[in-house]
């Protein structure tokens with residue numbers, strides 16, 4: 230139960246004056262649905278209205294607040310001409326200019342003969358000072374109120390800055406002082422204000438510096454958020470680790486058979502990671518480990534050998550993939566490797582329905598199958614395992630902390646191994662996986678050749694399409710990736726269909742198409758044809774982005790590469806360069822290409838190192854966007870800015886360690902305040918892992 234003190238902040242934003250159902254719909258998309266979300270919506274700039282020159286002194290293009298007397302109204306002569314109000318002070322004349330004006334409203338606002346305050350941008354037009362659509366107008370009494378610094382907020386269509394500013398103001402009025410959850414000494418050293426004061430000043434920037442990430446107010450709020458994040462992860466971790474695990478060792482027989490059958494030696498990283506995993510599994514504690522390896526680094530073998538460890542010990546193992554294609558692919562890679570063993574893996578996906586699903590479920594529940602491969606559908610409630618020992622989640626950023634926990638609770642002592650290909654910058658690692666131990670696959674299998682990446686304008690598309698002939702003649706297999714259309718899957722599919730037909734007109738039946746709207750079985754058939762080499766060109770939307778493994782494919786063309794996130798491009802490009810042959814990637818961009826867009830494609834051309842790409846992406850786009858909203862499962866911070874607040878993250882992590890050592894159940898006064906903090910940042914679930922009190 231959320232503490233009472235926070236109730237007012239978790240009311241819907243419609244509880245605020247001026248926010249009706251229509252406005253709330255618009256605003257919600259931008260902020261979130263609760264009053265607290267409005268508080269987190271910080272200004273990104275400000276307008277300083279404190280400059281009060283006379284009409285004669287007002288510089289061109291400046292934002293000024295003027296005290297003027299209204300002389301006369303000149304209504305517009307026709308619809309296109311502006312409505313003008315001429316005004317003066319002791320130094321000269323000026324015009325207030327309005328388009329599409331409502332005369333009655335202006336007459337009331339600016340009565341002839343009276344002195345008014347107007348604030349806005351001025352310019353000189355044929356020698357006369359003009360202010361077009363003043364931002365603020367009011368009587369002399371309102372002077373102080375107008376002549377201030379207005380915060381400027383990120384906005385959305387239908388929500389003006391004025392409305393947003395007022396709404397924030399009303400939201401701030403709903404706050405009360407909260408019990409302090411910071412360590413007082415630390416707060417003092419940092420010279421940070423109380424929570425409520427920090428919020429107020431963050432929303433009232435007086436100068437540009439106030440918008441910087443390193444003001445005491447912004448730092449404090451960022452720290453609060455990071456502290457909540459780190460504390461929640463630590464609680465999750467403690468809960469999982471505390472839950473008695475079991476020691477799983479196995480006799481190594483299955484692993485030996487498979488290793489002997491592999492056509493390659495494992496890389497040093499694969500060996501090291503396996504050792505770490507096996508050590509964890511052997512411990513009587515639960516494993517919660519992340520296996521991080523760049524695209525094509527060979528995570529699947531590590532997963533399989535880990536699964537066999539559990540199976541040797543008489544337990545079941547499950548490997549879960551984020552998509553149907555991937556689950557199927559895992560099955561196809563793994564099943565042949567197991568032919569020399571008594572292990573028969575089984576596939577369960579969302580596509581299995583009715584009787585078939587029932588039959589599979591029974592085999593899983595009876596313990597008849599030891600290795601289960603599937604989509605995240607395995608995670609559904611009706612799946613019972615006889616004796617699950619290890620859950621491997623190929624996550625690709627679609628699994629959150631709480632889902633990981635829920636899965637682990639499927640078996641009493643299940644070890645959990647999460648695999649991810651997305652290179653997560655070190656900074657974000659702590660925030661997303663602070664609850665896990667990490668193994669890394671640092672190198673790629675020997676013998677891989679670098680991918681030759683080229684960047685060129687879309688104008689060359691036709692040339693590129695023709696050029697494929699030479700490649701096909703040499704036996705190349707080619708991915709053609711169609712543009713991402715964020716707003717509409719329909720348009721995306723239509724574009725893919727069109728490109729497919731275009732390429733078909735050139736290359737006939739050797740072209741295939743796969744997109745997200747196709748039926749599963751259709752997708753499988755096309756993929757299988759591509760794997761078998763029955764088609765040479767696979768036109769695809771981003772469904773092929775994650776994990777698809779066709780080592781023979783050596784060419785990739787990406788249309789409108791500038792629309793993709795860097796991490797996504799990296800994932801896509803990771804589909805080639807997976808075998809021994811040299812590969813080529815052509816990134817086609819639409820023009821004009823922004824400076825930022827150029828910089829991003831240049832990174833893709835210059836490096837294949839996922840970590841460098843991710844760090845650069847973070848630098849160019851900011852943490853929230855790194856992985857593209859579409860596939861990101863990373864926490865998006867509202868107040869903390871990474872990497873700017875990286876040092877605060879480290880401090881929060883240390884702080885949490887101390888807190889949990891000294892007050893493991895958060896029972897002290899500060900502990901209670903920290904519980905409030907968790908609720909404030911909606912880390913509610915983690916509070917459940919505390920003894921009540």
Ligand SMILES: Nc1ncnc2c1ncn2[C@@H]1O[C@H](COP(=O)(O)OP(=O)(O)OP(=O)(O)O)[C@@H](O)[C@H]1O
Pocket residue numbers: 493494495496499522523524525526527528529530649650674675775776777778780803807
């Ligand atoms: N040690 C190795 N030596 C040579 N080839 C290897 C080695 N380990 C794995 N491979 C091969 O490398 C290819 C890529 O491996 P895998 O599919 O496991 O990559 P991955 O880490 O899952 O990458 P992605 O995240 O891109 O799917 C496979 O064809 C696999 O058989």
